[in-house]
Amino acid sequence: MIKLQTINACLAPLYSLEGMHIITVEGIGDRQRGLHPVQERLAEAHGSQCGFCTPGFVMSMYALLRSSKHPPTEEQIEDSLAGNLCRCTGYRPIIDAFRVFAKTDDSLYTASPLENANGQAICPSTGKPCSCRNETDVNANESSTLSSVKVYLPCSYNEIDGNSYSEKELIFPPELQLRKFMPLKLNGFNGIRWYRPLKLEQLLYLRSCYPDAKLIIGNSEVGVETKFKNAQYKVMISVTHVPELHTLKVEEHGLHIGSAVRLAQLQKFLKNVIAERGSHETSSCYAILRQLKWFAGTQIRNVASVGGNICTASPISDLNPLWMATGANFQIIDVNNNVRTTAAKDFFLGYRKVDLKADEILLSVILPWTRPYEYVKEFKQAHRREDDIALVNAGMRMHITEAEGNWIVSDVSIVYGGVAAVPLTAAKTEKFLVGKKLDDGLLDETFNLLKEDIPLAENAPGGMVEFRSSLTLSFFFKFFLYVTHEMNNKGLWKVGLDAANMSAIQSYTRPVSIGTQGYESVGQGTAVGQPMVHMSAILQRSLVRQNMLMTHQHPRISYMLLWC
Numbered sequence: 001m002i003k004l005q006t007i008n009a010c011l012a013p014l015y016s017l018e019g020m021h022i023i024t025v026e027g028i029g030d031r032q033r034g035l036h037p038v039q040e041r042l043a044e045a046h047g048s049q050c051g052f053c054t055p056g057f058v059m060s061m062y063a064l065l066r067s068s069k070h071p072p073t074e075e076q077i078e079d080s081l082a083g084n085l086c087r088c089t090g091y092r093p094i095i096d097a098f099r100v101f102a103k104t105d106d107s108l109y110t111a112s113p114l115e116n117a118n119g120q121a122i123c124p125s126t127g128k129p130c131s132c133r134n135e136t137d138v139n140a141n142e143s144s145t146l147s148s149v150k151v152y153l154p155c156s157y158n159e160i161d162g163n164s165y166s167e168k169e170l171i172f173p174p175e176l177q178l179r180k181f182m183p184l185k186l187n188g189f190n191g192i193r194w195y196r197p198l199k200l201e202q203l204l205y206l207r208s209c210y211p212d213a214k215l216i217i218g219n220s221e222v223g224v225e226t227k228f229k230n231a232q233y234k235v236m237i238s239v240t241h242v243p244e245l246h247t248l249k250v251e252e253h254g255l256h257i258g259s260a261v262r263l264a265q266l267q268k269f270l271k272n273v274i275a276e277r278g279s280h281e282t283s284s285c286y287a288i289l290r291q292l293k294w295f296a297g298t299q300i301r302n303v304a305s306v307g308g309n310i311c312t313a314s315p316i317s318d319l320n321p322l323w324m325a326t327g328a329n330f331q332i333i334d335v336n337n338n339v340r341t342t343a344a345k346d347f348f349l350g351y352r353k354v355d356l357k358a359d360e361i362l363l364s365v366i367l368p369w370t371r372p373y374e375y376v377k378e379f380k381q382a383h384r385r386e387d388d389i390a391l392v393n394a395g396m397r398m399h400i401t402e403a404e405g406n407w408i409v410s411d412v413s414i415v416y417g418g419v420a421a422v423p424l425t426a427a428k429t430e431k432f433l434v435g436k437k438l439d440d441g442l443l444d445e446t447f448n449l450l451k452e453d454i455p456l457a458e459n460a461p462g463g464m465v466e467f468r469s470s471l472t473l474s475f476f477f478k479f480f481l482y483v484t485h486e487m488n489n490k491g492l493w494k495v496g497l498d499a500a501n502m503s504a505i506q507s508y509t510r511p512v513s514i515g516t517q518g519y520e521s522v523g524q525g526t527a528v529g530q531p532m533v534h535m536s537a538i539l540q541r542s543l544v545r546q547n548m549l550m551t552h553q554h555p556r557i558s559y560m561l562l563w564c
């Protein structure tokens, strides 16, 4: 199966692309051969200024269109652009430019502005009468117009990306399809060696020969270490093509997830599992899926792996507190093929230090199903929602069971990230809660114990100590509300929850962005005052100003390194 996806070129070693078809922004269109509709739209909709981020936006949109069977939704478009940062144009014209590719109701954008009883136009953002809109009109034939509205001449997905253009679309090169997989051993500058085994036994053999070799999957951590932290690794073993590390299986006791599984793959898999299994079994799956949404942009999730994230053991890892709280186990294999299992909660030993010996590697993760009345929640607070590392994050799980006619907490796990060198378990709090029924009366004592369990010294790395401390409490409070609400709903508890607090249990969602820019343009026969496409906009659409690649991945690759 051929997979088409975006990746960040700055984090993709050339070696790792052997056998893939690389499509860059120049490849999809330029001034001589004609622009791709995606490039054209961005220019027309004034979606660039300095042009630095523009190729990245173009390739993200291109990849989404090429890998979707149907026109994407507006949410999908915004999701696919989330890993791209713009510092000058602003996102409105960029999103506006691409909205024509979405399955959407064009009238939303082309409709006349709302009017109040007096016939005054109402500003969509303030809800108040808006004088500039009175003087302008959304009719494209008028000389005076709202630029962001004008661009929404109804334009269907098919007209843009359908037959007329698809004849020109790049295809996966047949010669690459015919090539066969071969293990790789490449020698680079300064004695660097890059191995790519195709079987677990080859990988274990290489590990036994080079106990100090760096294993690589997505390179999204190692790439940062070598580029920005002066790390040097002489021998690198890419484990991306070892099938045993790519397991994704539904088993009797839970999910079996190979360590080289990419986060984007995991998202897709979890969505399917959640759709197919009972909700009581998949509370952990759901929490991990929701946390992955805020993990990073699409280009990172397409390459970053489950095992890479675990073994990096970053104190702010978004997933490690969840693996611990959900009771996941890690399978570890040594060079003699011996497999041992360790609980995720025992795996993180110190700052970026894990329970792996030099002759061992992480094989897979076993994620247990949740049981009836077992609830799992994820938490993350960062400076901003998308593409940011956590100030504090957490994973929490609580199992409620019936004992002598009472429904009480029988098992609980509360784990915080971002508060110490390793994810911290709130052990005293957990012990206190076992055997209790949750109600408001427990909260004061729980908060006091949480402060003891998760102490943040005044000079704790990361600063903002008071804020981060309050986050640890508020995450628990949200979890308390969530579990109590669920039990109340099932009629098993009757705890009076304050209605004012209930918004705290709703997961964050945001509607698709809609914005308009209102200004008056008076045509005087010159360019002044006209919303004209700037001269370099077309060039920016196709220059490699940002390292954004798209790769066609194909399982059949051969001995040679290809690059185009």
Ligand SMILES: NC(=O)c1ccc[n+]([C@@H]2O[C@H](COP(=O)([O-])OP(=O)(O)OC[C@H]3O[C@@H](n4cnc5c(N)ncnc54)[C@H](O)[C@@H]3O)[C@@H](O)[C@H]2O)c1
Pocket (backbone or CB within 6 Å): 214, 215, 216, 217, 218, 219, 220, 221, 222, 223, 224, 239, 259, 260, 295, 296, 300, 303, 304, 305, 306, 307, 308, 309, 310, 311, 312, 313, 314, 356, 360, 361, 362, 363
């Ligand atoms: N750069 C970014 O923008 C960004 C954003 C979010 C997350 N991330 C990173 O994503 C990473 C995810 O993984 P990646 O695949 O890119 O990592 P990677 O290939 O960079 O490897 C990360 C570390 O994990 C080790 N490792 C990988 N697989 C292993 C295995 N099976 N057994 C033992 N050790 C193993 C590697 O040797 C390395 O030390 C996270 O750790 C995080 O740092 C990066």
